[in-house]
Amino acid sequence: MTGGGLRVMPPKAEMTGSECVSPTHVHCGCREKAIHSAEQVCNQCGVRFTPIRREVLKIIWESHRAVKAHDLLDRIKPKVGTAKPATDYRALDFLLEQGLIHRVESLNAFIGCSCSERQHEQLLLICIRCHEVEERPCERLMEAIAKELEQASFTMQRKAIEIHGICGRCA
Amino acid sequence: MTGGGLRVMPPKAEMTGSECVSPTHVHCGCREKAIHSAEQVCNQCGVRFTPIRREVLKIIWESHRAVKAHDLLDRIKPKVGTAKPATDYRALDFLLEQGLIHRVESLNAFIGCSCSERQHEQLLLICIRCHEVEERPCERLMEAIAKELEQASFTMQRKAIEIHGICGRCA
Protein backbone atom coordinates (compact mmCIF):
# COMPACT_ATOMS: atom_id res chain seq x y z
CA MET A 1 0.00 0.00 0.00
CA THR A 2 1.71 3.07 -1.18
CA GLY A 3 0.12 5.38 1.30
CA GLY A 4 -1.00 2.98 3.97
CA GLY A 5 -4.52 4.23 3.40
CA LEU A 6 -7.69 2.73 1.98
CA ARG A 7 -7.38 -0.19 -0.32
CA VAL A 8 -9.48 0.43 -3.39
CA MET A 9 -10.90 -2.72 -4.94
CA PRO A 10 -10.53 -2.44 -8.72
CA PRO A 11 -12.54 -4.69 -11.06
CA LYS A 12 -10.79 -7.99 -11.76
CA ALA A 13 -9.99 -7.00 -15.31
CA GLU A 14 -7.59 -4.38 -13.99
CA MET A 15 -5.58 -6.88 -12.00
CA THR A 16 -2.40 -8.36 -13.37
CA GLY A 17 -3.22 -11.66 -11.74
CA SER A 18 -0.43 -13.63 -13.30
CA GLU A 19 2.19 -11.63 -11.46
CA CYS A 20 0.36 -11.37 -8.18
CA VAL A 21 1.41 -14.14 -5.84
CA SER A 22 -0.62 -13.17 -2.79
CA PRO A 23 -4.26 -14.29 -2.98
CA THR A 24 -5.25 -11.23 -1.02
CA HIS A 25 -3.16 -8.80 -2.98
CA VAL A 26 -5.20 -6.38 -4.95
CA HIS A 27 -3.10 -4.90 -7.64
CA CYS A 28 -3.30 -1.20 -7.16
CA GLY A 29 -0.41 0.02 -9.24
CA CYS A 30 1.82 0.07 -6.20
CA ARG A 31 4.46 -2.07 -7.84
CA GLU A 32 4.79 0.08 -10.92
CA LYS A 33 4.86 3.12 -8.71
CA ALA A 34 7.59 1.57 -6.57
CA ILE A 35 9.75 0.65 -9.55
CA HIS A 36 9.33 4.06 -11.06
CA SER A 37 10.20 5.71 -7.77
CA ALA A 38 13.24 3.46 -7.38
CA GLU A 39 14.47 4.56 -10.80
CA GLN A 40 14.24 8.18 -9.78
CA VAL A 41 15.93 7.58 -6.44
CA CYS A 42 18.82 5.77 -8.09
CA ASN A 43 19.21 8.44 -10.72
CA GLN A 44 19.28 11.14 -8.08
CA CYS A 45 21.87 9.30 -6.04
CA GLY A 46 24.00 8.39 -9.03
CA VAL A 47 23.75 4.65 -8.33
CA ARG A 48 22.87 2.00 -10.87
CA PHE A 49 19.46 0.38 -10.96
CA THR A 50 20.68 -2.70 -12.79
CA PRO A 51 18.41 -5.40 -14.27
CA ILE A 52 19.05 -7.76 -11.35
CA ARG A 53 18.24 -5.10 -8.79
CA ARG A 54 15.11 -4.22 -10.73
CA GLU A 55 14.00 -7.85 -10.91
CA VAL A 56 14.53 -8.35 -7.18
CA LEU A 57 12.52 -5.25 -6.38
CA LYS A 58 9.78 -6.37 -8.75
CA ILE A 59 9.56 -9.78 -7.10
CA ILE A 60 9.41 -8.23 -3.67
CA TRP A 61 6.57 -6.00 -4.83
CA GLU A 62 4.56 -8.86 -6.29
CA SER A 63 2.75 -9.03 -3.00
CA HIS A 64 2.47 -7.13 0.24
CA ARG A 65 3.90 -10.11 2.07
CA ALA A 66 7.46 -10.28 3.24
CA VAL A 67 9.62 -12.31 0.86
CA LYS A 68 12.07 -14.87 2.24
CA ALA A 69 15.52 -15.41 0.77
CA HIS A 70 14.73 -18.89 -0.45
CA ASP A 71 11.53 -17.84 -2.24
CA LEU A 72 13.27 -14.89 -3.77
CA LEU A 73 15.99 -17.13 -5.16
CA ASP A 74 13.43 -19.54 -6.63
CA ARG A 75 11.55 -16.70 -8.23
CA ILE A 76 14.54 -14.89 -9.66
CA LYS A 77 16.11 -17.98 -11.22
CA PRO A 78 13.72 -18.14 -14.20
CA LYS A 79 14.71 -14.56 -15.00
CA VAL A 80 18.37 -14.65 -14.04
CA GLY A 81 19.58 -18.19 -14.67
CA THR A 82 22.90 -17.62 -12.91
CA ALA A 83 21.30 -16.39 -9.70
CA LYS A 84 22.87 -17.75 -6.52
CA PRO A 85 22.47 -16.68 -2.88
CA ALA A 86 25.12 -14.00 -3.27
CA THR A 87 23.22 -12.53 -6.22
CA ASP A 88 20.16 -12.03 -4.07
CA TYR A 89 21.88 -10.75 -0.99
CA ARG A 90 23.85 -8.21 -2.97
CA ALA A 91 20.72 -6.87 -4.58
CA LEU A 92 18.92 -6.87 -1.22
CA ASP A 93 21.82 -5.01 0.42
CA PHE A 94 21.69 -2.43 -2.32
CA LEU A 95 17.94 -1.96 -2.02
CA LEU A 96 18.18 -1.73 1.76
CA GLU A 97 20.92 0.88 1.48
CA GLN A 98 18.82 2.97 -0.87
CA GLY A 99 15.87 2.64 1.50
CA LEU A 100 13.79 0.92 -1.17
CA ILE A 101 12.99 -2.13 0.94
CA HIS A 102 12.84 -3.01 4.61
CA ARG A 103 14.09 -6.07 6.38
CA VAL A 104 11.49 -7.68 8.62
CA GLU A 105 13.75 -8.84 11.43
CA SER A 106 11.26 -11.14 13.10
CA LEU A 107 10.67 -13.00 9.84
CA ASN A 108 14.12 -12.88 8.25
CA ALA A 109 12.38 -11.49 5.21
CA PHE A 110 12.00 -8.39 3.08
CA ILE A 111 9.21 -6.06 1.99
CA GLY A 112 9.00 -3.14 -0.34
CA CYS A 113 9.22 0.22 1.33
CA SER A 114 6.10 2.25 0.83
CA CYS A 115 7.40 5.43 2.43
CA SER A 116 7.06 8.56 0.39
CA GLU A 117 10.35 9.76 1.79
CA ARG A 118 13.13 7.30 2.28
CA GLN A 119 14.47 6.15 5.63
CA HIS A 120 11.64 7.61 7.65
CA GLU A 121 10.45 6.13 10.93
CA GLN A 122 8.15 3.21 10.52
CA LEU A 123 6.25 0.52 12.33
CA LEU A 124 5.55 -2.83 10.74
CA LEU A 125 2.24 -4.61 11.27
CA ILE A 126 2.52 -8.25 10.31
CA CYS A 127 -0.69 -10.26 9.94
CA ILE A 128 -0.32 -13.85 11.08
CA ARG A 129 -3.32 -14.91 8.95
CA CYS A 130 -2.83 -13.32 5.52
CA HIS A 131 0.87 -12.58 6.12
CA GLU A 132 0.57 -9.11 4.69
CA VAL A 133 2.84 -6.48 6.16
CA GLU A 134 1.64 -2.96 6.58
CA GLU A 135 4.09 -0.18 7.09
CA ARG A 136 2.88 2.72 9.17
CA PRO A 137 4.45 5.99 10.16
CA CYS A 138 5.15 6.30 13.88
CA GLU A 139 6.24 9.80 14.72
CA ARG A 140 4.34 9.78 18.03
CA LEU A 141 5.78 6.44 18.94
CA MET A 142 9.24 7.77 18.30
CA GLU A 143 8.64 10.56 20.78
CA ALA A 144 7.90 8.00 23.48
CA ILE A 145 10.97 6.01 22.48
CA ALA A 146 13.12 9.11 22.53
CA LYS A 147 12.12 9.74 26.15
CA GLU A 148 12.92 6.20 27.13
CA LEU A 149 16.30 6.38 25.39
CA GLU A 150 17.13 9.61 27.13
CA GLN A 151 16.45 8.00 30.49
CA ALA A 152 18.67 5.11 29.50
CA SER A 153 21.42 7.39 28.09
CA PHE A 154 21.19 5.43 24.88
CA THR A 155 21.89 6.84 21.42
CA MET A 156 19.81 5.22 18.70
CA GLN A 157 21.30 4.20 15.39
CA ARG A 158 18.65 1.92 14.01
CA LYS A 159 15.48 0.28 15.22
CA ALA A 160 13.00 -2.46 14.49
CA ILE A 161 9.43 -2.13 15.67
CA GLU A 162 7.43 -5.11 14.53
CA ILE A 163 3.98 -6.12 15.69
CA HIS A 164 2.51 -9.52 14.88
CA GLY A 165 -1.24 -10.00 15.07
CA ILE A 166 -4.48 -9.99 13.11
CA CYS A 167 -5.12 -7.28 10.56
CA GLY A 168 -8.46 -5.53 10.10
CA ARG A 169 -9.44 -7.50 7.01
CA CYS A 170 -8.71 -10.87 8.62
CA ALA A 171 -10.39 -10.06 11.93
CA MET B 1 20.76 -6.37 34.84
CA THR B 2 18.11 -7.64 37.13
CA GLY B 3 16.30 -4.39 37.54
CA GLY B 4 17.65 -2.35 34.70
CA GLY B 5 18.95 0.11 37.26
CA LEU B 6 22.40 1.17 38.44
CA ARG B 7 25.23 -1.24 37.98
CA VAL B 8 27.12 -1.55 41.23
CA MET B 9 30.83 -2.24 40.80
CA PRO B 10 31.85 -4.89 43.32
CA PRO B 11 35.53 -5.48 44.19
CA LYS B 12 37.18 -7.99 41.88
CA ALA B 13 37.28 -10.65 44.56
CA GLU B 14 33.53 -10.90 44.40
CA MET B 15 33.50 -11.65 40.72
CA THR B 16 33.26 -15.19 39.46
CA GLY B 17 35.50 -14.28 36.58
CA SER B 18 36.02 -17.77 35.29
CA GLU B 19 32.37 -18.02 34.34
CA CYS B 20 31.97 -14.53 33.01
CA VAL B 21 32.48 -14.41 29.27
CA SER B 22 31.76 -10.76 28.64
CA PRO B 23 34.72 -8.47 29.42
CA THR B 24 32.31 -5.77 30.47
CA HIS B 25 30.10 -7.98 32.56
CA VAL B 26 30.30 -7.21 36.21
CA HIS B 27 29.03 -10.15 38.13
CA CYS B 28 26.21 -8.87 40.25
CA GLY B 29 24.51 -12.05 41.31
CA CYS B 30 22.03 -11.70 38.48
CA ARG B 31 22.75 -15.16 37.14
CA GLU B 32 22.17 -16.94 40.42
CA LYS B 33 19.04 -14.88 40.90
CA ALA B 34 17.83 -15.82 37.44
CA ILE B 35 18.44 -19.53 37.95
CA HIS B 36 16.76 -19.46 41.31
CA SER B 37 13.80 -17.60 39.91
CA ALA B 38 13.58 -20.05 37.02
CA GLU B 39 13.40 -22.93 39.48
CA GLN B 40 10.51 -21.32 41.25
CA VAL B 41 8.69 -20.51 38.03
CA CYS B 42 9.03 -24.08 36.80
CA ASN B 43 7.88 -25.50 40.10
CA GLN B 44 4.85 -23.25 40.12
CA CYS B 45 3.94 -24.21 36.56
CA GLY B 46 4.58 -27.89 37.09
CA VAL B 47 7.17 -28.07 34.31
CA ARG B 48 10.58 -29.67 34.61
CA PHE B 49 13.72 -27.57 34.93
CA THR B 50 15.98 -30.34 33.66
CA PRO B 51 19.81 -30.25 33.76
CA ILE B 52 20.04 -29.33 30.07
CA ARG B 53 17.56 -26.48 30.45
CA ARG B 54 19.43 -25.27 33.49
CA GLU B 55 22.79 -25.37 31.67
CA VAL B 56 21.40 -23.45 28.72
CA LEU B 57 19.95 -20.78 30.98
CA LYS B 58 23.25 -20.57 32.87
CA ILE B 59 25.22 -20.10 29.67
CA ILE B 60 22.83 -17.41 28.47
CA TRP B 61 23.27 -15.62 31.78
CA GLU B 62 27.05 -15.73 31.68
CA SER B 63 26.93 -12.30 30.11
CA HIS B 64 24.43 -9.59 29.32
CA ARG B 65 25.11 -10.07 25.66
CA ALA B 66 22.76 -11.95 23.40
CA VAL B 67 23.94 -15.51 22.79
CA LYS B 68 23.89 -16.97 19.29
CA ALA B 69 22.92 -20.56 18.56
CA HIS B 70 26.39 -21.54 17.42
CA ASP B 71 28.11 -20.13 20.53
CA LEU B 72 25.56 -21.76 22.74
CA LEU B 73 26.20 -25.12 21.13
CA ASP B 74 29.97 -24.74 21.52
CA ARG B 75 29.59 -23.81 25.15
CA ILE B 76 27.12 -26.50 26.09
CA LYS B 77 29.08 -29.34 24.49
CA PRO B 78 31.70 -29.59 27.28
CA LYS B 79 28.85 -30.02 29.73
CA VAL B 80 26.48 -32.08 27.62
CA GLY B 81 28.60 -34.17 25.30
CA THR B 82 25.66 -35.31 23.20
CA ALA B 83 24.42 -31.79 22.52
CA LYS B 84 23.29 -31.16 18.94
CA PRO B 85 21.33 -28.27 17.43
CA ALA B 86 18.02 -29.87 18.39
CA THR B 87 19.17 -30.08 22.01
CA ASP B 88 19.70 -26.35 22.12
CA TYR B 89 16.62 -25.31 20.26
CA ARG B 90 14.41 -27.48 22.43
CA ALA B 91 15.82 -25.95 25.58
CA LEU B 92 15.53 -22.46 24.07
CA ASP B 93 11.92 -23.09 23.07
CA PHE B 94 11.17 -24.21 26.58
CA LEU B 95 12.82 -21.17 28.16
CA LEU B 96 11.04 -18.85 25.73
CA GLU B 97 7.70 -20.46 26.55
CA GLN B 98 8.28 -19.99 30.26
CA GLY B 99 9.27 -16.38 29.64
CA LEU B 100 12.73 -16.98 31.09
CA ILE B 101 14.58 -15.70 28.03
CA HIS B 102 13.89 -13.38 25.11
CA ARG B 103 14.73 -13.81 21.49
CA VAL B 104 16.49 -10.81 19.97
CA GLU B 105 14.97 -10.87 16.50
CA SER B 106 17.40 -8.47 14.90
CA LEU B 107 20.36 -10.60 16.04
CA ASN B 108 18.91 -14.10 15.83
CA ALA B 109 20.10 -14.52 19.39
CA PHE B 110 18.88 -14.95 22.94
CA ILE B 111 19.19 -13.11 26.24
CA GLY B 112 18.06 -13.84 29.77
CA CYS B 113 14.83 -12.17 30.77
CA SER B 114 15.33 -9.79 33.63
CA CYS B 115 11.65 -8.99 34.13
CA SER B 116 10.37 -9.42 37.63
CA GLU B 117 7.06 -10.60 36.22
CA ARG B 118 7.11 -12.83 33.24
CA GLN B 119 5.90 -11.86 29.77
CA HIS B 120 5.65 -8.16 30.47
CA GLU B 121 6.13 -5.50 27.86
CA GLN B 122 9.71 -4.73 27.10
CA LEU B 123 12.05 -2.78 24.89
CA LEU B 124 15.50 -4.04 24.03
CA LEU B 125 18.45 -1.68 23.80
CA ILE B 126 21.33 -3.31 21.96
CA CYS B 127 24.73 -1.66 22.16
CA ILE B 128 26.72 -1.97 18.94
CA ARG B 129 30.00 -1.41 20.80
CA CYS B 130 29.91 -3.65 23.89
CA HIS B 131 27.02 -5.76 22.54
CA GLU B 132 25.23 -5.75 25.85
CA VAL B 133 21.46 -5.85 25.70
CA GLU B 134 19.42 -3.93 28.19
CA GLU B 135 15.80 -4.77 28.71
CA ARG B 136 13.58 -1.90 29.70
CA PRO B 137 9.92 -1.66 30.56
CA CYS B 138 7.86 0.32 28.08
CA GLU B 139 4.36 0.84 29.38
CA ARG B 140 4.17 4.37 27.97
CA LEU B 141 5.45 3.20 24.64
CA MET B 142 2.74 0.56 24.56
CA GLU B 143 0.10 3.22 24.99
CA ALA B 144 1.34 4.96 21.86
CA ILE B 145 1.43 1.64 20.03
CA ALA B 146 -2.09 0.79 21.18
CA LYS B 147 -3.36 4.01 19.64
CA GLU B 148 -1.62 3.31 16.37
CA LEU B 149 -3.00 -0.24 16.32
CA GLU B 150 -6.50 0.99 16.95
CA GLN B 151 -6.24 3.33 13.98
CA ALA B 152 -5.02 0.43 11.88
CA SER B 153 -7.68 -2.00 13.23
CA PHE B 154 -4.88 -4.35 14.14
CA THR B 155 -4.97 -6.81 17.04
CA MET B 156 -1.55 -7.42 18.56
CA GLN B 157 -0.37 -10.88 19.48
CA ARG B 158 3.33 -10.34 19.93
CA LYS B 159 5.85 -7.63 19.28
CA ALA B 160 9.53 -6.93 18.92
CA ILE B 161 10.87 -3.49 19.76
CA GLU B 162 14.61 -3.43 19.34
CA ILE B 163 16.86 -0.40 19.27
CA HIS B 164 20.48 -0.59 18.16
CA GLY B 165 22.87 2.13 19.19
CA ILE B 166 25.46 3.21 21.74
CA CYS B 167 24.83 2.64 25.42
CA GLY B 168 25.66 5.15 28.12
CA ARG B 169 28.83 3.41 29.26
CA CYS B 170 30.24 3.18 25.73
CA ALA B 171 29.34 6.74 24.74
Add this chain to the structure above:
DNA sequence: TCATGATTGTTACTTTATAACATAGCTCTC
Protein backbone atom coordinates in the same frame (compact mmCIF):
# COMPACT_ATOMS: atom_id res chain seq x y z
C1' DT C 1 41.57 2.70 -25.84
C1' DC C 2 42.79 1.79 -21.62
C1' DA C 3 42.50 2.17 -16.67
C1' DT C 4 39.46 2.08 -12.93
C1' DG C 5 35.84 0.91 -10.12
C1' DA C 6 31.42 -1.27 -9.81
C1' DT C 7 28.83 -5.29 -10.69
C1' DT C 8 28.10 -9.98 -11.34
C1' DG C 9 29.69 -15.02 -11.57
C1' DT C 10 31.29 -18.77 -8.99
C1' DT C 11 32.67 -21.74 -5.36
C1' DA C 12 32.73 -22.93 -0.86
C1' DC C 13 31.37 -22.51 3.54
C1' DT C 14 29.18 -20.96 8.01
C1' DT C 15 25.26 -20.19 10.85
C1' DT C 16 20.48 -20.80 11.98
C1' DA C 17 16.70 -23.78 12.32
C1' DT C 18 13.52 -27.79 11.79
C1' DA C 19 11.61 -32.49 10.85
C1' DA C 20 11.21 -37.18 11.87
C1' DC C 21 11.85 -41.04 14.32
C1' DA C 22 14.33 -43.75 18.09
C1' DT C 23 15.44 -44.17 22.85
C1' DA C 24 15.38 -43.20 27.62
C1' DG C 25 13.35 -41.51 31.83
C1' DC C 26 9.61 -39.92 34.87
C1' DT C 27 5.16 -40.49 37.01
C1' DC C 28 0.85 -42.26 37.86
C1' DT C 29 -2.20 -46.10 38.33
C1' DC C 30 -3.27 -50.58 39.21
Add this chain to the structure above:
DNA sequence: GAGAGCTATGTTATAAAGTAACAATCATGA
Protein backbone atom coordinates in the same frame (compact mmCIF):
# COMPACT_ATOMS: atom_id res chain seq x y z
C1' DG D 1 6.71 -53.16 41.40
C1' DA D 2 4.88 -53.65 36.42
C1' DG D 3 3.57 -51.38 32.87
C1' DA D 4 1.12 -47.56 30.33
C1' DG D 5 1.52 -43.02 28.88
C1' DC D 6 3.77 -38.91 28.59
C1' DT D 7 7.86 -35.99 28.54
C1' DA D 8 12.53 -35.31 27.42
C1' DT D 9 16.56 -36.41 25.04
C1' DG D 10 19.42 -38.80 21.30
C1' DT D 11 20.23 -39.08 16.51
C1' DT D 12 20.22 -38.32 11.69
C1' DA D 13 19.28 -35.61 8.02
C1' DT D 14 18.10 -31.62 5.80
C1' DA D 15 16.26 -26.93 4.92
C1' DA D 16 16.94 -22.09 5.13
C1' DA D 17 19.62 -17.91 5.89
C1' DG D 18 23.74 -15.61 5.20
C1' DT D 19 28.87 -14.62 4.16
C1' DA D 20 33.68 -14.74 2.31
C1' DA D 21 36.88 -14.76 -1.25
C1' DC D 22 38.36 -14.45 -5.67
C1' DA D 23 37.53 -14.33 -10.82
C1' DA D 24 35.36 -12.37 -14.71
C1' DT D 25 32.77 -8.85 -16.88
C1' DC D 26 30.81 -4.43 -17.66
C1' DA D 27 30.30 0.77 -17.55
C1' DT D 28 32.40 5.05 -17.61
C1' DG D 29 35.53 8.67 -17.79
C1' DA D 30 40.31 10.24 -18.72
